[in-house]
Amino acid sequence: MHWSAVCENREGGAGGRGRGGSGGMLPPFRIAVLGAQGVGKTAIVKRFLHDDYSDVPAPSRARRVHLSAAVLNGHVHDLQITDYPAISSFPVSSLQEWSDACCRGIRSAHVYILVYDICCFDSFEYVKTMRQQILETRVLGTAETPILIVGNKRDLQRGRVIPRHNISDLVRKSWKCGYVECSAKFNWHVLLLFGEALRSVGCARCKHVHATIRFQRALRRERCTLM
Numbered sequence: 001m002h003w004s005a006v007c008e009n010r011e012g013g014a015g016g017r018g019r020g021g022s023g024g025m026l027p028p029f030r031i032a033v034l035g036a037q038g039v040g041k042t043a044i045v046k047r048f049l050h051d052d053y054s055d056v057p058a059p060s061r062a063r064r065v066h067l068s069a070a071v072l073n074g075h076v077h078d079l080q081i082t083d084y085p086a087i088s089s090f091p092v093s094s095l096q097e098w099s100d101a102c103c104r105g106i107r108s109a110h111v112y113i114l115v116y117d118i119c120c121f122d123s124f125e126y127v128k129t130m131r132q133q134i135l136e137t138r139v140l141g142t143a144e145t146p147i148l149i150v151g152n153k154r155d156l157q158r159g160r161v162i163p164r165h166n167i168s169d170l171v172r173k174s175w176k177c178g179y180v181e182c183s184a185k186f187n188w189h190v191l192l193l194f195g196e197a198l199r200s201v202g203c204a205r206c207k208h209v210h211a212t213i214r215f216q217r218a219l220r221r222e223r224c225t226l227m
């Protein structure tokens with residue numbers, strides 16, 4: 001068994017066409033990355049896709065859609081990772097979603113990655129509110145969309161504003177969500193968090209082995225190529 005990933009550099013506002021419809025490939029996993037301004041959403045995505053990082057802040061005004069593909073046990077899965085700017089609220093209806101260009105596609109994500117900055121209390125409050133709004137706007141009777149909470153800037157651990165165990169207990173035990181702390185700057189646990197996200201989507205072909213382990217194994221064997 002192996003896990004490797006090949007990521008393309010197709011980016012844009014409209015999302016483009018995935019490869020899910022062709023050649024019998026599976027439909028794309030849509031991953032939405034949300035969080036308050038400056039928490040490091042773009043840095044995380046950039047680190048994951050391009051192994052690149054910059055200390056220069058570049059505030060996003062529009063959402064950015066990245067298309068990539070993961071090869072799982074010989075099957076190609078399209079990934080659509082959307083890096084959203086800090087939205088003021090989660091759209092309550094499809095109409096609201098489509099009337100705000102920043103929010104397009106947000107309600108149909110397969111997994112939400114909610115990022116906060118471990119040194120910024122307000123950014124955790126943002127995540128709390130966003131999670132609540134996602135739960136409230138979910139269409140009744142539909143399957144739950146997994147939510148992964150991510151504490152970024154782990155390298156600034158000394159400036160942490162809420163003890164890790166408090167957050168992790170709340171998130172894991174009460175919210176029943178996954179929790180990962182990472183540093184986009186130092187590339188700590190970035191791969192792990194995307195592995196968690198994919199695992200939570202319930203990828204049929206990776207349910208027996210933790211997706212993260214596959215990523216890491218693949219990387220060790222140099223089977224994972226990020227272009």
Ligand SMILES: Nc1nc2c(ncn2[C@@H]2O[C@H](COP(=O)(O)OP(=O)(O)OP(=O)(O)O)[C@@H](O)[C@H]2O)c(=O)[nH]1
Nearest residue numbers: 037038039040041042043055057059060183184185
């Ligand atoms: N120390 C440290 N700084 C980080 C880390 N990740 C991001 N940053 C810095 O935080 C700032 C904001 O990062 P962005 O990736 O632009 O944050 P964002 O959430 O995409 O911001 P908006 O798009 O404006 O909402 C930049 O100066 C980054 O260099 C990290 O892991 N550690």
